[in-house]
Amino acid sequence: xxxxxxxxxxxxxxxxxxxxxxxxxxxxxxxxxxxxxxxxxxxxxxxxxxxxxxxxxxxxxxxxxxxxxxxxxxxxxxxxxxxxxxxxxxxxxxxxxxxxxxxxxxxxxxxxxxxxxxxxxxxxxxxxxxxxxxxxxxxxxxxxxxxxxxxxxxxxxxxxxxxxxxxxxxxxxxxxxxxxxxxxxxxxxxxxxxxxxxxxxxxxxxxxxxxxxxxxxxxxxxxxxxxxxxxxxxxxxxxxxxxxxxxxxxxxxxxxxxxxxxxxxxxxxxxxxxxxxxxxxxxxxxxxxxxxxxxxxxxxx
Amino acid sequence: xxxxxxxxxxxxxxxxxxxxxxxxxxxxxxxxxxxxxxxxxxxxxxxxxxxxxxxxxxxxxxxxxxxxxxxxxxxxxxxxxxxxxxxxxxxxxxxxxxxxxxxxxxxxxxxxxxxxxxxxxxxxxxxxxxxxxxxxxxxxxxxxxxxxxxxxxxxxxxxxxxxxxxxxxxxxxxxxxxxxxxxxxxxxxxxxxxxxxxxxxxxxxxxxxxxxxxxxxxxxxxxxxxxxxxxxxxxxxxxxxxxxxxxxxxxxxxxxxxxxxxxxxxxxxxxxxxxxxxxxxxxxxxxxxxxxxxxxxxxxxxxxxxxxxxxxxxxxxxxxxxxxxxxxxxxxxxxxxxxxxxxxxxxxx
Numbered sequence: 074x075x076x077x078x079x080x081x082x083x084x085x086x087x088x089x090x091x092x093x094x095x096x097x098x099x100x101x102x103x104x105x106x107x108x109x110x111x112x113x114x115x116x117x118x119x120x121x122x123x124x125x126x127x128x129x130x131x132x133x134x135x136x137x138x139x140x141x142x143x144x145x146x147x148x149x150x151x152x153x154x155x156x157x158x159x160x161x162x163x164x165x166x167x168x169x170x171x172x173x174x175x176x177x178x179x180x181x182x183x184x185x186x187x188x189x190x191x192x193x194x195x196x197x198x199x200x201x202x203x204x205x206x207x208x209x210x211x212x213x214x215x216x217x218x219x220x221x222x223x224x225x226x227x228x229x230x231x232x233x234x235x236x237x238x239x240x241x242x243x244x245x246x247x248x249x250x251x252x253x254x255x256x257x258x259x260x261x262x263x264x265x266x267x268x269x270x271x272x273x274x275x276x277x278x279x280x281x282x283x284x285x286x287x288x289x290x291x292x293x294x295x296x297x298x299x300x301x302x303x304x305x306x307x308x309x310x311x312x313x314x315x316x317x318x319x320x321x322x323x324x325x326x327x328x329x330x331x332x333x334x335x336x337x338x339x340x341x342x343x344x345x346x347x348x349x350x351x352x353x354x355x356x357x358x359x360x361x362x363x364x365x366x367x368x369x370x371x372x373x374x
Numbered sequence: 375x376x377x378x379x380x381x382x383x384x385x386x387x388x389x390x391x392x393x394x395x396x397x398x399x400x401x402x403x404x405x406x407x408x409x410x411x412x413x414x415x416x417x418x419x420x421x422x423x424x425x426x427x428x429x430x431x432x433x434x435x436x437x438x439x440x441x442x443x444x445x446x447x448x449x450x451x452x453x454x455x456x457x458x459x460x461x462x463x464x465x466x467x468x469x470x471x472x473x474x475x476x477x478x479x480x481x482x483x484x485x486x487x488x489x490x491x492x493x494x495x496x497x498x499x500x501x502x503x504x505x506x507x508x509x510x511x512x513x514x515x516x517x518x519x520x521x522x523x524x525x526x527x528x529x530x531x532x533x534x535x536x537x538x539x540x541x542x543x544x545x546x547x548x549x550x551x552x553x554x555x556x557x558x559x560x561x562x563x564x565x566x567x568x569x570x571x572x573x574x575x576x577x578x579x580x581x582x583x584x585x586x587x588x589x590x591x592x593x594x595x596x597x598x599x600x601x602x603x604x605x606x607x608x609x610x611x612x613x614x615x616x617x618x619x620x621x622x623x624x625x626x627x628x629x630x631x632x633x634x635x636x637x638x639x640x641x642x643x644x645x646x647x648x649x650x651x652x653x654x655x656x657x658x659x660x661x662x663x664x665x666x667x668x669x670x671x672x673x674x675x676x677x678x679x680x681x682x683x684x685x686x687x688x689x690x691x692x693x694x695x696x697x698x699x700x701x702x703x704x705x706x707x708x709x710x711x712x713x714x715x716x717x718x719x720x721x722x723x
Binding site for chain 1: 614617
């Protein structure tokens, strides 16, 4: 990449980090080291503090205790512009100014690289063009952002984050509001960035199965704490899913890539003891809850 | 969409950069301002031939009544109109940018009503009359109104939400204006002197006032020049702006300082004038797109054009008397406000 440094060399970490709003702690005394040049995915139930953690890592929230460090130095003491050249953030719902074109939006990613009076440089132009090309939005460059489809728009935002030329890219639910095809599209794009450029990717995802497939390092959170972290195959288990989501599930192998796949049980569907054998040995009625479950249970043998 | 040359960076560059046409547009706006200024000098209750107007400017004769009218009456109010209009246009553009609120305007948010109240209070109770003394009260009044409006609209955690801010602003403006009226009614002498000032008039202003207050205007303009890129970052939302390395506190304080200087000085000179700060940035954005350096430059020029034009219209449309520029602007500003509210689409991704 342009800066001529080896990718993935910067280390982002949280040490005894406590984050909260109005005196209510949301993230409790959390330690995390983001592996360089890898894709880290943070998952957990709603309100488990995963987005809060991401915003803490991006220095948007001031820690109540502990610290977020970049290369061992407390991130809030570093010049914010300097940090912005290393750590990029794509929030869940960024605002697109009215009538802005895709190229202009992506150009705003150059903000931390431009001194107050400096004009737009050839370097800026090249990085923006690269970002557009890498995200497949070059042909959308002249389009207005508000005329794009959801998938195109998310690509444009990712292009903006790339124009920032960060070594570490933080994304808060980059696939929300997208249909499944566009979710895969965006995650593949981030995977390509990670593998091609060595950009360290940290993202919050809702979909556990996509998280398990795309993560090198999976972080599972519950009630403001990390309950498990590591390679998805080692982290995902029936117990961890129960602890993090309060959900009963089966775990099978993703037939495409072999990553663990979580199949929820739920109330209305019979949990067959040998799910893959298809023995048809009848439902395990004891697991079903009374009431509606009893009525519906029979329909799904 | 045109054909794409994916090998080159040309399409991205072409889509992104338009400074040449924006520069020409700014030049054309400057020319339009020059025309309006000339009309400001040429038109009025007393009809003066054009050649006499030009004569009065280039080689004035003492004792010539026409020359006196042009130089002593029309020139000051026109120059003041340019300065005050530009200040209000800039002020509106900064307010709209920093609050991401398309209906932010120093008038609608009650800022110049706050300034007026403080100024009238200072004149009535403290006997301060010099512009250089009064302006500090205008600053304090602007700042106090801003704190009250923002503070109230932020109660309950929904700070800066467009409609809320506008409603609280309207309430504060109404309250401050009523209080100003109460103060004036208790003091007939002040009322007589400030009746025109309170509705925002350029008539009877002296150039000395503008000269005395010009350092504040210049300071406000300098801050505005430096603030464009920060407003570009803020437009993407607070989180993303922080992620892009923008210090929000610094940007907000600079904005506040510029708004207080510009709005306070403008109000101290010409009284409370609404809608210029609303309409000028909206017209500017239609031409410039979303980049704030251009929005600010165009807003200043458009604000100046609007206020001087309003002053001219008020002068020739008012029959024997005059309609104050502030009232003319409000008459045209109402429909603009409706247009803005109907076309505003805040907070989209």
